[in-house]
Amino acid sequence: xxxxxxxxxxxxxxxxxxxxxxxxxxxxxxxxxxxxxxxxxxxxxxxxxxxxxxxxxxxxxxxxxxxxxxxxxxxxxxxxxxxxxxxxxxxxxxxxxxxxxxxxxxxxxxxxxxxxxxxxxxxxxxxxxxxxxxxxxxxxxxxxxxxxxxxxxxxxxxxxxxxxxxxxxxxxxxxxxxxxxxxxxxxxxxxxxxxxxxxxxxxxxxxxxxxxxxxxxxxxxxxxxxxxxxxxxxxxxxxxxxxxxxxxxxxxxxxxxxxxxxxxxxxxxxxxxxxxxxxxxxxxxxxxxxxxxxxx
Numbered sequence: 001x002x003x004x005x006x007x008x009x010x011x012x013x014x015x016x017x018x019x020x021x022x023x024x025x026x027x028x029x030x031x032x033x034x035x036x037x038x039x040x041x042x043x044x045x046x047x048x049x050x051x052x053x054x055x056x057x058x059x060x061x062x063x064x065x066x067x068x069x070x071x072x073x074x075x076x077x078x079x080x081x082x083x084x085x086x087x088x089x090x091x092x093x094x095x096x097x098x099x100x101x102x103x104x105x106x107x108x109x110x111x112x113x114x115x116x117x118x119x120x121x122x123x124x125x126x127x128x129x130x131x132x133x134x135x136x137x138x139x140x141x142x143x144x145x146x147x148x149x150x151x152x153x154x155x156x157x158x159x160x161x162x163x164x165x166x167x168x169x170x171x172x173x174x175x176x177x178x179x180x181x182x183x184x185x186x187x188x189x190x191x192x193x194x195x196x197x198x199x200x201x202x203x204x205x206x207x208x209x210x211x212x213x214x215x216x217x218x219x220x221x222x223x224x225x226x227x228x229x230x231x232x233x234x235x236x237x238x239x240x241x242x243x244x245x246x247x248x249x250x251x252x253x254x255x256x257x258x259x260x261x262x263x264x265x266x267x268x269x270x271x272x273x274x275x276x277x278x279x280x281x282x283x284x285x286x287x288x289x290x291x292x293x294x295x296x
Contacts, residue, residue, distance in 0.1 A: 055076060055077070055078050055133060056075075056076040057078065058077070058078045058079075059074060059078060063077075064079075064081070067151055068109050070137075070149075071136075071137035071138075071149055071150065071151035071152075072136070072137035074134045075135070075136055076133060076134060077134050078131075078132070079131070079132060079134060079153060080129075080131045081102050081111070081129075081130060082102075082127065082128065082129045082130075082161065082167075083100035083101050083102040083103075083104060083111060083130070083166070084100055084125065084126070084127050084128075084166065085098050085099070085100050085122060085123065085126045085128060086100065086101055086125075087099050087124055088123065088124045089120075089122050089123070089124075091118050091120075092118065093118055094116060094118060095114055095116045095117060095118055096117055096118060096120040096158075097113065097114045098112075098113050098122065099111065099112055099113070099150075100113060100128060100130075104127070104166070104167060105167065110150045111150060111151055111153060112138055112150050112151070112152045113130055113153050113155050113158065114135070114152070114153070114155065115130075115132075115154075115156075115157075115158050120158060121160070122158065122160065125238060126160050127160065127161050127162065127163055127165070127166035128158055128160055129158075129159045129161050129165070129166065130153065130155045130157065130158050131155065131156050131157045132153045132154050132156050132157075133153065134151050134152070134153055134154075135152045135154040136151075137149055137151060137152065138150050138151075162240055163238070163239040163241065164193075164195075164241075167239075168195040168197055168198050168200075169196075170193045170195055171194050171195055171196060172193075172194040172265050172295075173191060173192070173194070174192050174293070174294075174295060174296060175190065175192075176189050176190075176191070176291065176293050176294075177189070177190060177191075178291050178293070180291065182277070182286050182287065182289070184207075185205075185206070185207055185209055185213050185277050185286070186205070186206040187203065187204070187205055187215075187275055187289045188203065188204040188206070189201065189202070189203060189273055189291050190203065190204055190255075192293065194262070194265040198232065198260065198261065199222065199229075199260040199263050199265075200241075200258070200259055201220075201257065201259075201260065201273060202255070202256075202257055203220075203244055203255070203256060203257075203275070204244075204253060204254070205244055205248055205253065205255075205277070206252075206253040207248040207249065207250055207251065207252055207253070208251065209250055209279060209281065209284075210250050210281075211279050211280040211281040211284075212247060212248070212249060212250065212279070213247075213250075213277060213278065213279050213280075214278040214279070215244055215245075215246060215248060215254075215275070215277050215278075216246055216276070217231050218230075218231060219275070219276050220258055220275040220276070221273075221275075222260045222271060222272070223271060223272040223274060224263050225268070229260045229261055229263070231258050231259060231260055232259045232261065234257075241256075241259070242257060243256040243257070244257075244258070268295055269294070269295060270293060270294050270295060271293050271295065272290055272291060272292055273290070273291040274288055274291075276288050276289070277289065
């Protein structure tokens with residue numbers, strides 16, 4: 001990636017503004033006045049190139065936290081990280097420039113990215129996987145007057161990825177494909193994904209009755225040993241994970257994911273998925289749907 005520091009920081013100054021965005025933290029957003037000051041101090045009139053030829057090697061996994069404490073110490077190191085774009089990217093005829101949280105779950109580790117691709121299709125709230133080289137350290141004031149630093153990365157590639165890839169990669173997947181039918185109201189456990197930070201159960205509910213049926217994810221539980229795990233809330237819009245609908249009309253089927261806390265799947269041989277359903281036909285008596293799932 002080849003840009004003069006003056007030009008690159010000028011673009012960054014356009015990015016580092018809170019703009020009243022509720023999804024950002026004023027403690028981590030640099031103010032534009034400071035960005036412009038840094039731009040003036042860095043102007044040299046000569047283009048500076050960061051490439052693999054300048055690489056100091058691949059940044060060690062244990063040094064990623066240090067990168068955000070002293071970004072300048074890691075200039076020239078190759079990095080690979082995932083994150084979430086939290087402001088609309090800026091573009092010009094030479095490239096695309098944006099900020100992302102490298103720790104989206106906690107809205108931390110602000111990272112400034114630039115890539116020589118003006119046609120990159122990228123929007124705020126997208127999850128991305130980037131590969132590149134630490135170009136420099138950016139320093140400025142946040143909205144409260146505190147000093148904030150952020151690494152600037154010259155990206156070689158930026159790939160838009162889904163929530164699971166970025167935030168909760170699947171470590172193990174099983175496909176029980178078990179189904180239970182009561183009074184033509186059928187539940188199917190399609191698959192289970194185990195991740196480091198959560199367990200995802202994929203469920204389909206088919207209402208083949210003549211009446212409105214109800215399925216509430218908050219009453220569905222995962223039983224592991226002597227533990228009863230309650231479902232965790234997730235935002236379907238930001239994660240892209242579908243939700244099972246609560247009210248299901250006659251002849252309709254609904255598929256979705258129920259998220260639970262992570263379990264030690266390597267030390268667990270089996271578990272149970274427990275669910276309840278309801279019908280507007282009060283003459284029908286439903287027992288809990290209990291699925292015995294073997295973890296192979």
